[in-house]
Amino acid sequence: MSVRQNVAGRGVAGGDERLANVSPLRRLLVRPEMGAVAGAIGVWVVFAIRAGDRGFVSMRGTANYLEVAAQLGILAVAVALLMIGGEFDLSVGSIIGACGMITALLAAEEGWNLGFSIAASFLFALLIGVFNGFLVLRTGLPSFIVTLGTLLIIRGITIGVTRNVTGRTVIGGLNDVPGYEGARSVFANNLRVGGADFSVSILWWLGVAAVATWVLLRTSFGNWIFGVGGNLQAARNVGVPVSLVKIALFMSTAAAAWLVSTIQVLDAKSADVVRGGGAEFTAIIAAVIGGTLLTGGYGSAIGAVFGALIYGMVRQGIVFSGVDPGWEDAVLGAMLVVAVIVNRYIRTRAMEARS
Numbered sequence: 429m430s431v432r433q434n435v436a437g438r439g440v441a442g443g444d445e446r447l448a449n450v451s452p453l454r455r456l457l458v459r460p461e462m463g464a465v466a467g468a469i470g471v472w473v474v475f476a477i478r479a480g481d482r483g484f485v486s487m488r489g490t491a492n493y494l495e496v497a498a499q500l501g502i503l504a505v506a507v508a509l510l511m512i513g514g515e516f517d518l519s520v521g522s523i524i525g526a527c528g529m530i531t532a533l534l535a536a537e538e539g540w541n542l543g544f545s546i547a548a549s550f551l552f553a554l555l556i557g558v559f560n561g562f563l564v565l566r567t568g569l570p571s572f573i574v575t576l577g578t579l580l581i582i583r584g585i586t587i588g589v590t591r592n593v594t595g596r597t598v599i600g601g602l603n604d605v606p607g608y609e610g611a612r613s614v615f616a617n618n619l620r621v622g623g624a625d626f627s628v629s630i631l632w633w634l635g636v637a638a639v640a641t642w643v644l645l646r647t648s649f650g651n652w653i654f655g656v657g658g659n660l661q662a663a664r665n666v667g668v669p670v671s672l673v674k675i676a677l678f679m680s681t682a683a684a685a686w687l688v689s690t691i692q693v694l695d696a697k698s699a700d701v702v703r704g705g706g707a708e709f710t711a712i713i714a715a716v717i718g719g720t721l722l723t724g725g726y727g728s729a730i731g732a733v734f735g736a737l738i739y740g741m742v743r744q745g746i747v748f749s750g751v752d753p754g755w756e757d758a759v760l761g762a763m764l765v766v767a768v769i770v771n772r773y774i775r776t777r778a779m780e781a782r783s
Contacts, residue, residue, distance in 0.1 A: 467738055478749050512657045512724060514657035517681040522580075535607075659725070
């Protein structure tokens with residue numbers, strides 16, 4: 429669970445643990461996102477020194493890595509909440525590709541208004557979320573396995589249907605369909621700031637993170653998420669609607685994948701069946717770097733924001749530094765290992781703060 433819930437939920441020395449004398453600094457240091465905050469600062473400093481004169485610290489450079497971070501961050505925040513709830517969703521990458529294709533097929537091939545096409549793809553995403561949650565609960569199988577199967581099924585159907593209908597795997601020309609300009613202004617417009625174009629996806633990212641943080645820290649549903657991820661049986665015993673929580677979390681990851689898909693389709697003016705490939709793993713990496721435990725019950729939406737920011741800065745920082753992009757995976761892998769070690773240390777300190 430989060431530090432807040434743990435402190436509030438147990439007694440100490442025969443009294444309420446909320447009366448324990450824990451310094452504000454210690455409370456801050458054991459927050460799950462603090463490792464990611466420190467890491468983001470460190471990564472920015474490294475690339476500012478190495479590539480500052482090549483545009484990394486400019487408004488254009490900032491816009492570049494924030495746009496990369498935003499699309500991943502939308503997904504990572506939802507994935508973090510699901511992981512806190514004790515589950516994984518590997519199908520989000522294929523949902524991105526499928527939603528994009530549904531939007532493109534209905535609009536470009538069937539002549540639908542783009543707004544209705546986007547709404548149809550949103551409904552599809554929610555149904556996939558319900559299906560994933562129901563299957564996990566009904567079978568008792570690990571969500572890792574269930575959603576891996578869903579990933580393959582959705583991707584295979586997306587490729588097969590698209591090829592049968594169009595004879596190709598890419599559908600373009602969305603900028604010519606009715607409703608494109610209105611939809612783009614909402615999901616994929618650019619905002620001019622300081623001489624650079626910042627994608628509106630950044631605002632979506634921050635909005636999703638703000639809502640998720642409010643849900644986790646200020647609502648009963650947030651306590652339920654921590655509860656089902658920390659101790660499922662105990663959550664059931666105190667009346668937490670476990671099925672509702674899990675299905676809602678799977679629906680949220682699917683909805684986040686739909687949002688990322690919509691942003692990408694409107695920005696690129698096209699859809700591709702393989703778009704979103706690997707996004708499920710980078711989202712998990714961002715969540716883990718942000719302090720979310722793989723075992724559930726501990727993490728934060730803010731941490732996922734900084735995990736995605738680190739990814740965006742590394743990806744674009746390597747480009748600005750003139751380093752071979754092939755090193756990107758090695759850097760991300762190293763950061764993942766370090767993040768797991770740091771998270772374990774912070775988790776241990778958090779547990780000590782409870783005693």
